[in-house]
Amino acid sequence: MSIKLTILGCHSATPRVNAFPTSQYLEINNCHFLIDCGEGTQRQMRKYKVGFSKINHIFISHLHGDHFYGLVGLLSTYGILSREKDMHIYGPKGIKKATLLMLKISESHAKFNMIFHELSSNESELIFENDKVTVSTIPLNHRVYTNGYLFKEKEKPRKLNMLNISGYPEIDKADYLNIKAGKDVTLASGEIIKNDVLTKNPPKPLSYAFCSDTSYKPDIVTIVKNADILYHEATFLSDRQDLAKKTKHSTTLEAAQIAKDANVNKLIIGHYSGRYKDINLFQKEAETIFENVFLANPGEVFTANS
Template structure:
């Protein structure tokens, strides 16, 4: 089953050098999510052939324009396309007001319900849970309230060895017990079928951490430890450290240091300053600290294998 991250936008502050504002699409199994929705996000979706028919959850990290100015346009397009199913928006206090006041003055009533989840907690918070995954906030240190997001698949059931199931004519109840990792016992509590004989190890549960705008903050490390894929902003090269600290941003070297200390699988760096037309120097700086680093190049797809 899929676990894919698509980069729609990767620039900070303003669109420049052919790069757009920050936005990403996630496909996790049969579910679709958007993380941040900078200007032009829906046009980028169209460019890269990403549909929005299963997009029911949108996460906004904070209320600087380069992370949400594309949202109203996307919501309006969904309305014009006749959307009916519920949409859930997760973001800081103020996001609901921004959306509702625009609808009010446009005298527009959406065809579909929008549910707002305001993120107020200064600590990590579970904001979405279903049968397949959880999403927690990752509190970040920026000039205004800001959260990253941690997506984790739940533990998957063990894989049945079908030929053994069939040859032993096991019941549905027995099969469900085996999938849940249990042995099958008789009325006396004696084991009649051992789980290890009828199942294989469950497929890996995967994880993705999205760390939007933030200054260097080692308190993130235990929250994102050993995730398969980490996106962490790297707005500046390290020779701009003073500027990064002044603006509550991170250098590429610092982002790679977080990845190294958290022992993550892969690192994506993004949120590039307009001062950088060419991005290769940023990638080289990241790789000098953490080898498995990549640029958040628009249109690029990152896949986490099971």
């Protein structure tokens, strides 16, 4: 089981030459997701060699431009690239109408279906599931309707303990599927061999929680509990707690508090306000509360394995 997260952009809205708005590419249990899509995301995808055709699901947290204005250009490019596979787009109510109008006036004729999943609930909900992964919303608190997303690997079947199984010649290969599914085996003698003798634990399912943009919202702790990686926005240092409150963003201390309370393994912070020249200050401040803190930077890759 594995997570590989590539940061495509991690800065807040005001454009600077070396700043890129939020976008992330997530590979989890061999599924491929794009998270947020600020202006210029498609160029960042090229730069960091993200395979365009692997992505079938795009998750947009909210409709502020620095998280969303790259979507229409990306979809238009998929048309130019003659994409034929369905593309699923998850985001706040309104995303479909605006995106389709922009594509229509550009006369972008796509051969593929765009399937919009518009969100409006304020409760966490399961919005995607296949045989490998689930995705649920993390309701956030920002100036507009916003969701984070929790990506969780599904449990794999138990692994056969071949050493122990070989001690029971009566057990046939035909039984392996049941054993992997957790069942005990009853021998002809009536003896029951417990499943935990015949199997080993499968790798631990991993999870990634993406939380941007939001003010400090302690009730998300139960949703992101024990995540292997948590990305939580930290737009301001605690010196601008006032501004964080006013603009419904978080400080580094608040992001770190969520990470600590949720007992996550690794915290990544980003969405730095342009007012700070030295982003290392974000890390230092967060580390006063939570020790395993990393700074998002374009092109940076974070991994977890089990």
